[in-house]
Amino acid sequence: MSPQAGVTIQTQFETAAQQREADQLGMWLFLATEALLFGGIFAGYLGYRVLHPETFAAAAAHMKVGLGTLNTAVLLTSSLTVALAHHLVQQGRRRATLVLLGATIALGCAFLAIKALEYTLEFREGLMPLPGLEFRYDGPPPGQMFFNLYYTMTGLHALHLTVAVVMMAVIFVLVWRWRTPDRQARQVEMAGLYWHFVDIVWLFVYPALYLV
């Protein structure tokens, strides 16, 4: 990467390239920690599925596979818009970047809305094992464990996606202002990496919970 007027090199670095590589490495290491955070709960899922294969399959039959698949498609599309935004912001194309970032935020919100719809349907069917709510699932107890895992995994994922949407909204404003285009390119890239990561987590949540 060539030295850019817009990028301030911090005291501890010698060159812009060194600084960029450090940022990149830091971000990927952070994503590795996030992967292990989700990995803990996936490990639990794995162990329990090995212990109770049939009851898990029976409980998973209550999942809304269509909505889950739609949501996967939505997130994959948002990953494309993020990747395109990253590509175009490097070309200095502010308007196109704004459109793509806007689309990304909209797709993220769409995902959360569909997820909320799913939760509502499950609430109506009495499939929410929360204290004070009637739990009407009639299978054996490990079935409830499946639902506990379902709400924990999708909830944690939705929380991460919400953070990603807020982050994208901030980046949208920064690109809108366009004070230091080179810095904005880095910001889109960093937020984009996080966005893709949240997408990847869903790529595993989807087969784990919907396609048992």
Added chain:
Amino acid sequence: MTSPGTTTPLRHDRQLWLLSAIFLLLQALLLITWGAHYVPLGAFTPVVNFGIAIIKTLLVAIFFMQLRAESGLVRAAAGLGGLWLLILFTLLLADYLTR
């Protein structure tokens, strides 16, 4: 690698085509995995499902997250999380599969 000022319009177009092609591939994989749900594959269901999930992950990481343009160091950092998840899952299953 793509950086401002160095990308020619030709390469620019190629990048757009590449990203779009990867996107279509991802959606196709999604359709396959969705379809496989309705085919009785027995014990192979999780193999197919998670196999496709891993392929999709690699596509997103390599092309959307631009790992293909990164240094070996960054790629190693990206692989680190996966490797450690493998350790966690393997040794955990060493217990659950032999109880």
Added chain:
Amino acid sequence: MSTTASPPLGRRLDTRAAAAGRNYLNESTSLRSWLLTTDHKRIAWLYLASITFFFFIGSLAALLIRLELITPAGDLVDSDTYNKLFSLHGIIMVWFFLVPSIPTTLGNFLLPLMIGARDVAFPRLNLLSWYIYTLGGLFTLTATLAGGVDTGWTFYTPYSSMFSNTAVVMAATGVFVVGFSSILTGLNFMVTVHKLRAPGLTWFRLPIMVWTLYATSLIMVLATPVLSISLLLIVLERVFGIGIFDPALGGDPLLFQHLFWFYSHPAVYIMILPGMGVVSEIIPCFARRPLFGYRAVALASLGIALFGFLVWGHHMFVSGQSLYAGAVFSLFSFLVAVPSAIKVFNWTATLYQGRIHLTGPMLYALSFVGLFTLGGLTGLFLATLALDVHLHDTYFVTAHFHYIMVGGMVTAYFGGLQFWWPKMTGRMYSEIWAVIAAITLFIGFNLTFFPQYLLGIAGMPRRYHSYPEAFQLLHVASSAGAVLLAVGYLLPAIYLPASLRWGRRVDNPWGALGLEWTAADTPPIKHNFHQTPVVTGPPYGYRNDAEPA
């Protein structure tokens, strides 16, 4: 990646500071300049202050435990209070002292200096880590004030998730929060070592301290998130009733132990590797010989970090995990002994034909080698599947991990602090008192914990506040040792601060080598070096005939 000509090295040459005799300590003095600093050396001091505070709280709990155990009857505190005391002791000592101890204080101070960098890769993140640490500490202290927590530091389910009616959520939140401080420090250090080494400083020219901090950081980054999620699941179960570990729902309480030890066993290496680093710096300096087997010691650090992830099931030999898994974990546990032994042999070989100077820091380092060896060897007893059935949850285990963590890490921490104290402050403390403190610590420590091995073999279980009279003699010896140990810890807390006022000004009192001694002022200036150092050779170029100044 395309490259461009880099600007000349040392382009931020700060000659003004040198001319004015300024350094990182006196360049600004307001409280604000300390609380908002991004200078890694000042952040080290922020950590030093806070972990000293937590060390005192943890030690106080330990002293109360030892006081209670002087008599067989549970007369000083009741069993509930006793449970809360050892839980508090464990939680504070593990997460608020041992895990951050050397990395955040000496590590923060030394890492950039040792690799010839102006700061860590992400200085603001470094400051944030300290604030997160402090926030986590506040949560945990609140839990203590709210009546304490009685689960032990291990938070085992289903007791912690379903039955304990103490402040589990608050305490778990505190540990959850402090975990992020650990993750960010590890991430910062890893990027720093990869990207900010001075010209010529190849991996095999790095001091062992840097290797061990790197290995520690690797564990912090990869293990801590799993602890975070397992604590989060406990909180979810307690607050929202979403029982992931609830046996009635087909949940498995052992799953928590798996996840917990996936973090906490590697965390044991977080709590020893930096100590190994410190000792690897001190011993060559005072033996006046290059470190023997440098490459083996360096690679053994990474080996320990990696193997540390494969052994967690040895904490669960009697808990109901499958026997096959137990056998696998037992085998891997023996393998960890290999890199650990490589280190001990190499430190010992470094001493051979050395010109040994028994200074305070050297006595601490030698204590470390002895105590770590004893702790490590007893670890092999516990890794033996069949023998562990007898020793599990007895004082033998307590003695074993205290030999590693207290005899090892805390001793190394005190040794390191006194080895680099002149560098950090520019002042020399009373050397005779340092020798007295080191010897007191060694005797006090062994008197405290060796009897616990004997108690464990005799069958005394851990975490009991009363015991049969036959055990009293050994318990009294252990409690007496604890008092001596406390004296050993208190002495430096007196003579080190005193040196700030009365100590003579020094530059490099040990004649030590390493970039932090040879290329930086004492104390260093704000961005460490007047000119970025260029490294041309291996570390530890000590010679037998060189005298310490």
